[in-house]
């Protein structure tokens with residue numbers, strides 16, 4: 001018998017299937033329209049079911065942040081995986097070789113000469129070769145080599161016989177949530193502009209060096225107009241969150257309207273003894289405290305703000321003119337930062353309207369190694 005989402009034990013995550021599928025198709029169409037490939041980031045949803053849907057819609061593969069994510073995706077039969085984050089040490093390299101044996105299309109970004117040497121040596125002993133992208137730091141300062149050092153670094157990779165340098169990665173993570181569209185656009189053009197000469201030079205020298213991977217949800221539209229960029233590694237667009245919802249779109253100064261929130265969290269009012277707020281059953285263990293404050297979208301309570309209230313609880317704040325939610329009311333809200341919130345749960349309840357139509361395991365949950 002059909003189950004209503006309001007009968008679910010809370011707190012729990014739900015995914016509106018219609019919104020999710022619209023987001024997947026829309027992003028694919030926009031990328032294709034700009035002549036770009038899509039390799040969405042699986043770090044956001046951590047779910048092989050969603051990764052497969054993105055590939056069915058036309059993505060050339062998916063990105064993984066960590067080696068263990070790539071391993072789980074490969075076991076699910078997913079090809080075209082790019083590991084976007086750095087790794088170090090023999091154990092991680094051994095794991096990469098295991099994955100590569102199963103999935104020769106695996107590629108990784110690199111930003112350190114020691115890792116390049118270790119990886120090349122391990123591949124040589126195993127009689128394997130692997131695609132790599134040179135990770136260039138375009139301002140985030142988290143990973144990547146400096147743009148001024150990129151060509152010298154690329155030459156070193158090219159000397160290694162078992163690594164195939166296929167392109168560059170330039171992820172401007174620090175720009176994705178710049179609130180004003182024109183500021184974001186200017187900053188993204190300036191950041192990626194720094195590495196365009198590097199890419200063009202390498203492309204002219206190296207046959208089969210064709211990949212320029214860039215962009216998150218906040219800049220893909222902007223970067224889609226840069227001819228050199230060949231693919232986007234967008235993540236959050238597929239489920240969205242309050243942090244992205246708050247940034248400006250080119251044609252809407254209030255909200256980011258390109259994609260709608262497919263991910264919502266259900267929480268129940270468990271105490272109503274205070275004035276000005278009610279206590280709900282979702283706290284730090286259910287909603288990651290990062291990014292913008294979650295907000296309620298349930299009819300009658302729309303727009304009420306959530307705030308964290310310890311490990312197990314939160315507060316939903318109402319004003320003088322509001323009718324407060326009663327004890328037992330199930331509230332639906334858009335979460336703060338989607339990636340780390342999803343990583344707190346084992347599954348998504350998939351909904352169509354108010355009805356629960358499926359359950360999808362968050363099977364990359366905890367893959368942080």
Ligand SMILES: Cc1ncc(COP(=O)(O)O)c(C=O)c1O
Pocket residue numbers: 041044084085171173176215216217218233234235236237
């Ligand atoms: C390296 C890298 N690429 C792509 C993304 C996707 O960005 P977004 O979720 O903003 O679309 C992230 C997200 O943090 C990232 O760390």
